[in-house]
């Protein structure tokens with residue numbers, strides 16, 4: 001892939017129907033629960049991208065059979081065992097969902113990943129697992145690399161966790177907990193971002209027959225087998241964000257196919273958020289259709305529940321006709337990069353004025369100017385740069401290959417959208 005990508009510039013309205021591959025978050029949960037289940041299962045339309053391939057590789061390293069059958073994955077649970085090495089890459093899902101599984105393995109499991117993974121917060125998960133009876137060597141860092149010393153069983157029971165830096169701490173513990181001797185009675189201390197993702201975990205567990213109940217400040221999972229379930233993975237609605245944003249930027253029309261009528265994906269909130277920014281959003285038989293009206297309205301929003309939508313929304317804010325204020329997103333400083341800092345740098349480079357709040361951004365649009373931007377090894381920063389590049393001529397991105405994290409052919413899809421075919425393929 002090119003080391004520097006010149007993003008396509010287009011002011012004429014786009015008019016396209018876009019089909020997207022499966023959700024990263026749903027694929028990750030489906031893989032983990034299939035590996036812990038009481039029999040084999042089939043995943044139809046799983047996302048095949050770096051994060052989900054690393055999840056599959058990690059589960060294979062622990063003894064799970066995962067085979068490809070056409071575009072499907074066939075998952076056969078095996079006895080979980082170490083010693084094993086897990087490469088989490090830069091995937092928060094692997095970092096937080098696999099250690100609770102590794103705790104059930106017989107033998108040590110070492111987890112490591114990209115240099116930036118060493119900076120991603122994980123103290124809440126490590127402390128929580130220790131309180132449930134799991135031995136972990138992390139050199140006192142609270143981050144990767146670390147080794148989980150599985151003994152084949154986890155005591156489980158009551159635990160209070162700090163998930164203020166990532167909801168994935170809660171999701172990871174809940175996903176494996178039915179296999180713990182006493183299940184889990186998890187209390188959340190402090191704030192919890194990304195609630196839709198926790199709801200996604202709870203919903204997916206229930207679909208696997210697990211008894212999971214909300215408590216006053218957390219969730220309880222009863223010990224039980226996890227039923228094997230064949231499932232079709234929904235399209236990734238967070239990855240729909242840049243494509244739908246293109247409709248606003250060019251006053252065009254974009255339809256994302258197979259938009260689920262009901263879903264726990266945070267991307268469902270694009271309907272509300274893009275409407276607030278001036279789009280007309282309609283559910284059509286073909287999918288969710290977004291039409292831009294020529295004006296992008298500024299946005300005042302708490303994005304704490306939908307943090308992963310922030311980079312694309314912030315790019316739209318830089319093209320809006322007034323100042324925007326995005327709040328509730330302090331935890332984005334621990335994402336693929338410090339996204340508040342990265343967005344400040346990128347939006348400033350293209351001519352906006354940005355004020356960083358401790359947990360948010362104020363974005364004041366300015367006259368656009370050409371700039372070479374970094375990807376910060378962050379797929380969603382590439383998406384944001386592409387949205388800016390539609391409106392501002394001369395936007396380049398170094399290291400655009402970061403998109404492989406969740407949508408490896410993003411650059412081709414984006415080029416197809418901008419070059420104006422009717423259909424941008426699956």
Ligand SMILES: O=C(O)C1=C[C@@H](OP(=O)(O)O)[C@@H](O)[C@H](O)C1
Nearest residue numbers: 025166167168193194197307308
């Ligand atoms: O559970 C999940 O699949 C995710 C939860 C969220 O993590 P944080 O709560 O760390 O933001 C989200 O940003 C991430 O992309 C996926």
Ligand SMILES: C=C(OP(=O)(O)O)C(=O)O
Nearest residue numbers: 090091092093308335336
């Ligand atoms: C924050 C994200 O990913 P991760 O699952 O690695 O935390 C993201 O995809 O925006």
